[in-house]
Amino acid sequence: MSATLFGLMGAALVGIGLFGMLVRTQVLLRILSFNLLGGGIFIVFGAVARRGAGAGFGGDPVPQAIILTGIVVAFAATTLAVALVLRLAANQDRS
Amino acid sequence: MDWGLLPVLAVMLPVLAMVLALPLGARGAERMTLAVLPIGLALAVGIAVVVQRTGAPIWHQLGHWAPPLGIAFRADGLSAAMLVTTAMVVAATAIFARAEFGTPPGAAERRQAFAFWPLLLAIWAGINLLLVANDLFTLYVGLELLTFAAMPLVCLDGSRATLEAALRYLMFALLGSVLYLLGVALIYGATGTLDIVLLSQRVTGQPAVVLAIAVMTAGLLAKTALLPLHLWLPPAHAGAPAAGSAILSALVIKGSFILVLRLWFGVMAGQPMPGAAQILAGLGAAAILLGSVAALGQARLKLLVAYSTVAQIGYLFLMFPLLAAVPEASEVAARAWTGGVVQAVSHAFAKAAMFLAAGIMAARFGHDRIADIGGAGRAMPVTLLTFGLAGLSLMGVPPSGGFAAKWLLLSAAIGAGQWWWALVILGGGLLTGGYVYRVLAAGLRAGEKSTMAPAPLAWSRDGVALGLALISVVLGFLPLAAFGLLQVGRLDLAP
Numbered sequence: 001m002s003a004t005l006f007g008l009m010g011a012a013l014v015g016i017g018l019f020g021m022l023v024r025t026q027v028l029l030r031i032l033s034f035n036l037l038g039g040g041i042f043i044v045f046g047a048v049a050r051r052g053a054g055a056g057f058g059g060d061p062v063p064q065a066i067i068l069t070g071i072v073v074a075f076a077a078t079t080l081a082v083a084l085v086l087r088l089a090a091n092q093d094r095s
Numbered sequence: 096m097d098w099g100l101l102p103v104l105a106v107m108l109p110v111l112a113m114v115l116a117l118p119l120g121a122r123g124a125e126r127m128t129l130a131v132l133p134i135g136l137a138l139a140v141g142i143a144v145v146v147q148r149t150g151a152p153i154w155h156q157l158g159h160w161a162p163p164l165g166i167a168f169r170a171d172g173l174s175a176a177m178l179v180t181t182a183m184v185v186a187a188t189a190i191f192a193r194a195e196f197g198t199p200p201g202a203a204e205r206r207q208a209f210a211f212w213p214l215l216l217a218i219w220a221g222i223n224l225l226l227v228a229n230d231l232f233t234l235y236v237g238l239e240l241l242t243f244a245a246m247p248l249v250c251l252d253g254s255r256a257t258l259e260a261a262l263r264y265l266m267f268a269l270l271g272s273v274l275y276l277l278g279v280a281l282i283y284g285a286t287g288t289l290d291i292v293l294l295s296q297r298v299t300g301q302p303a304v305v306l307a308i309a310v311m312t313a314g315l316l317a318k319t320a321l322l323p324l325h326l327w328l329p330p331a332h333a334g335a336p337a338a339g340s341a342i343l344s345a346l347v348i349k350g351s352f353i354l355v356l357r358l359w360f361g362v363m364a365g366q367p368m369p370g371a372a373q374i375l376a377g378l379g380a381a382a383i384l385l386g387s388v389a390a391l392g393q394a395r396l397k398l399l400v401a402y403s404t405v406a407q408i409g410y411l412f413l414m415f416p417l418l419a420a421v422p423e424a425s426e427v428a429a430r431a432w433t434g435g436v437v438q439a440v441s442h443a444f445a446k447a448a449m450f451l452a453a454g455i456m457a458a459r460f461g462h463d464r465i466a467d468i469g470g471a472g473r474a475m476p477v478t479l480l481t482f483g484l485a486g487l488s489l490m491g492v493p494p495s496g497g498f499a500a501k502w503l504l505l506s507a508a509i510g511a512g513q514w515w516w517a518l519v520i521l522g523g524g525l526l527t528g529g530y531v532y533r534v535l536a537a538g539l540r541a542g543e544k545s546t547m548a549p550a551p552l553a554w555s556r557d558g559v560a561l562g563l564a565l566i567s568v569v570l571g572f573l574p575l576a577a578f579g580l581l582q583v584g585r586l587d588l589a590p
Binding site: 014021022027030034037038041044045047048051052062063066069070073074076077080081084085087088091092 | 232235236239242243246250253255258259261262265266269270272273276277279280281283284287
């Protein structure tokens with residue numbers, strides 16, 4: 001039951017994030033939307049892990065490992081995007 | 096003898112070189128890159144020879160853990176061909192880039208040079224990983240590595256326009272990879288594995304998997320820049336330094352394209368989706384026609400070449416409905432598959448040559464306005480010849496590699512009873528001829544001598560660009576049997 005609930009929540013987050021990424025024009029909002037979208041996907045992955053529980057584990061460890069890796073990648077992507085935005089802003093100030 | 100380590104080494108070598116190059120500084124990174132180029136090329140050729148000889152994909156389980164618990168590397172004919180292409184184009188651009196990003200003895204090290212060489216190695220590593228990984232999540236990691244390495248290459252000169260282009264590229268790419276990741280979650284939830292070979296046996300058309308493939312394809316199209324999602328490509332590829340543009344246009348977009356192939360004809364092997372494939376090829380046809388028309392109207396040389404990339408990407412997607420319409424083991428399917436992959440390979444060589452030639456011209460004139468490149472034919476005949484030869488291959492004039500690709504696709508389209516794609520291929524060839532002619536005609540006009548920088552640039556640059564263009568033409572002379580390599584390990588052929 002809780003897995004279904006979390007899955008639906010994840011789906012809702014994915015929807016909100018996707019909408020934000022496609023519709024917003026401000027870069028910072030798009031980066032935040034990207035993070036919402038990513039967060040939604042990780043929750044869906046968590047629900048998948050929960051459904052695959054077995055052999056005495058509370059959840060399937062493979063999706064959990066994937067979530068961890070995914071968070072690292074999403075964090076790296078966010079920092080890269082923010083660094084680029086900062087550089088662009090600094091460039092605008094100078095000219 | 097066990098050849099399984101070859102694909103692993105092909106991925107490890109550029110990664111290790113990149114990590115070691117970082118503390119060495121610009122001069123050390125340059126030396127490191129040039130030192131690993133021949134080794135990487137030898138590894139790629141070795142993989143191709145082994146795959147060709149044994150007639151079976153090279154297979155390696157990391158740590159001897161078998162999927163679904165472990166992760167496997169698998170190098171089939173497609174991987175082998177693309178590995179060799181990647182190694183050759185990377186080597187050529189590295190030699191070319193020495194004039195721009197090299198640090199001559201005695202000169203101070205520059206930041207751009209220090210950024211360029213590790214990024215080049217990182218792109219090489221990312222593409223190699225995408226080519227040999229057999230696990231959907233490992234492929235995701237490769238996809239992200241490739242994006243993170245390619246994005247800074249776009250804004251290497253740090254001007255405002257290139258920073259904006261890079262940001263736009265990053266946004267498209269992030270959306271693409273996050274959609275891909277969503278698909279990975281859905282597929283794992285439905286089937287319990289991410290290994291492509293296992294998936295090809297387990298997938299029976301579950302709705303969740305079909306949805307996942309749709310979402311992932313949409314994401315990957317954004318990264319490959321197929322027509323409605325191509326908006327980021329022209330400013331990004333035209334703004335990068337010449338060597339960067341060559342790598343981005345020739346190789347980086349092919350990485351995500353290969354992944355689409357793996358999804359449609361690996362994961363979904365035996366589950367053809369003819370309707371969806373028609374849509375995909377329809378987008379490809381629109382890309383060919385609109386991209387070529389846009390290229391015809393460009394005033395600047397690098398933008399023209401970038402729009403030409405948008406158009407040539409379209410050809411890659413024509414193979415999908417042809418493969419979906421006929422039985423997997425048929426002659427027509429083999430022709431469509433070979434045609435699509437040869438198009439990817441010949442476009443890689445031709446487009447790299449074209450961007451390098453455009454870069455040489457832009458450096459010599461100090462601008463790249465097509466209207467003002469008169470006199471190029473007299474001042475730099477080799478450069479213009481390079482541009483023309485690469486153009487011949489893009490047009491599909493025999494006996495070039497582009498001709499082989501387009502001929503195979505054309506005959507497959509007729510064989511599959513889908514003649515309308517044949518019309519698109521022919522029309523696209525004419526339009527390509529139009530924009531290549533525009534550049535050649537402008538270049539062959541007499542121009543004022545005074546507009547040109549007096550000192551000739553390094554001869555090695557012209558040689559490298561010409562070499563790439565010649566390879567793209569010579570591909571057409573390969574006997575058809577050599578293309579048999581590409582059929583090795585096609586998952587839709589597996590029993």
